[in-house]
Amino acid sequence: MSVSNQNLALKRTVPVFVRPRTDAFLVKCANYLNFVETYLASMNVQNPYLRVLDSGAETEVLRNGKTLIMLGSNNYLGLSTHPVVVKAVKKAIDIYGTGCCSSRPLAGTTSLHVELEKELAEFKSAEASLLFSTGYMTMMGTICALAGENDVIFSDQLNHASIIDGIKLAKAQIRVFRHSDMAHLEELLAACDPEANKLIVTDGVFSMKGDLANLPEIKNLADRYGAWIMIDDAHGSGVMGENGRGVAEHFGLEGEIDLVCCTFSKVFGTVGGAVAARRDVIEFLKFNSRPFVFTASLPPSVVATVLASLRVLKGSPHLLRNLRKNAQILKDGLTALGFPVMATPTPIIPIPLGNDEKVFRLAWALEDEGVFVNPIVPPAVSAESSLIRVTAMATHTEEELEFALDRFKLVGRRLGLI
Ligand SMILES: Cc1ncc(COP(=O)(O)O)c(C=O)c1O
Incomplete structure (x- = not known):
């Protein structure tokens, strides 16, 4: 028998198992589509x-x-079509082109990114700020970098999905308090190990009900129980407070909230987000927040949109x-x-x-x-x-x-x- 025939004989004796391709994913999709169709047809x-x-x-x-x-x-x-903002975006495209084609830590930081981080920090009365590619990633990236398995996060029942997903990614212990129920929050804080790191996270403006977090009472409880506070001010930034600086301004608590997050997809008329905090926290996030490190940097045109929107907002x-x-x-x-x-x-x-x-x-x-x-x-x-x-x-x-x-x-x- 020639060598090649020997190989063929060997192959024929080895049983080949062909697993049928699973259709569970298709079944899942079909069930969902069927549910939606039936549900809409019923109405x-x-x-x-x-x-x-x-x-x-x-x-x-x-x-x-x-x-x-x-x-x-x-x-x-109405800033997404404001002439001053649109002009700034066109100029940024002429100078920088359409995108950075890199993550921030590598080749994705332009002088516009740095300028915006500085202006946003001032706007939010913080030492520094850090841009993320979406608002969703801002909440998620801040929480999952700072908190871990041994930390306890107190989260309002109606918090945005970006907060909930950030807590899941952090694998932190979660305590959900009834919506804006400060007595319940206190109960949960009191029951927690006094030595545990605690973070209270809340939307500033609740996006579906349009109500505000009780920030003064949250601050009071955080001080008493040694907790940090993070607010998701997606709908408060540019809207709440005498100068539109957000929910913290509205309550006279500027500079007193540990982590203030905002998105650029509302007032700022584009996409992206930022967290404002102490400088050492921001420096830590730059190298430890995976949703910051492992994704492409915001295009300079987007950064220029936010910079121009912020300036129009302050001057109008x-x-x-x-x-x-x-x-x-x-x-x-x-x-x-x-x-x-x-x-x-x-x-x-x-x-x-x-x-x-x-x-x-x-x-x-x-x-x-x-x-x-x-x-x-x-x-x-x-x-x-x-x-x-x-x-x-x-x-x-x-x-x-x-x-x-x-x-x-x-x-x-x-x-x-x-
Ligand atoms: C309260 C709140 N937080 C976070 C986000 C996420 O922001 P973005 O859509 O800019 O990613 C949104 C937007 O839907 C929101 O309403």
């Missing part, structure tokens, strides 16, 4: 998510060739005044119409309807009549808290708001909601 509505827009995040948007009044954007001050107090005025017009108007509007100190105006079907029907009917609003159902809120989330912008005109309120009246009556 006779279409899926209201991922609606495609053909224009920027302005007060009027284009969809399917139709103009809609936008009451669902977090572009609170009328924008904040307009935002507050417009939010009040919407709150008063919707309340007068008979909608169950939740009172909030923010431009987020929740209309809880307690039932997904009512929420979807109202959202679609408003779209048909020329108004875009966000339907919020589980898992973003609990099952009984489904709501329509309306947000005001500084740049809405009175005519736009009047039109929207008129459509709310029409549709609310037609659906028997008011």
Whole structure:
């Protein structure tokens, strides 16, 4: 037998096991799609998510060739299309091109990144700040770098997913306190090992309900129990406080919160985020936060957007005044119409309807009549808290708001909601 024939004989004697390809993943997807289809069909509505827009995040948007009044954007001050901001972005592209093509620690730090970190630290009354590529990564990257298995994190029940996922990644011990229930927080702090490292984490503005964390009481408890505080000020930065410096400014606690995080996807009109803290903490995060180290740096055009937005914000107090005025017009108007509007100190105006079907029907009917609003159902809120989330912008005109309120009246009556 030749050598090659010997090999062939050998191969034939070795049994070959071919495992059937698992279809469990496909079954999972199919079950989900089936669930969604059945669920929407039971209410006779279409899926209201991922609606495609053909224009920027302005007060009027284009969809399917139709103009809609936008009451669902977090572009609170209208900065994403502000001419000064847009000009700065174009200039940055001319100088730096479209991206850094590297992570921050390697070749992804430009003088713009450093400039923004300095200005944001000043804005947040902190020694230093650090940029992340999204707001989500900011929360996650801060928590998972600082906390570990032996540390205890006290987290508000309604905190954003980025906080919850950061705690999971940190494998820290978690104690969830009932939403803004300070007595419950104290109970949990008191029951904790006094020697344990403790971190209280809370949204500054709760994004779905539009209410604020009780920061003064959280600070009081943190001081008494030796805990650190981290706030996710995604919706407070640029919005709350006399100068828009955030929830800490609103409560007179600037410079007293250990870790202040913000996102650039709301007021700052783009994408990204930052944490502001003591210099030594920021230096530690630069080399220990995996979501900072192991991802591409923010493109200079994005950094230029935030820098320009921040400067416009600081130099245009009328924008904040307009935002507050417009939010009040919407709150008063919707309340007068008979909608169950939740009172909030923010431009987020929740209309809880307690039932997904009512929420979807109202959202679609408003779209048909020329108004875009966000339907919020589980898992973003609990099952009984489904709501329509309306947000005001500084740049809405009175005519736009009047039109929207008129459509709310029409549709609310037609659906028997008011
Ligand atoms: C409270 C809160 N935290 C964090 C995030 C995440 O920020 P980003 O979307 O900029 O990643 C969001 C945005 O959805 C948010 O509302």
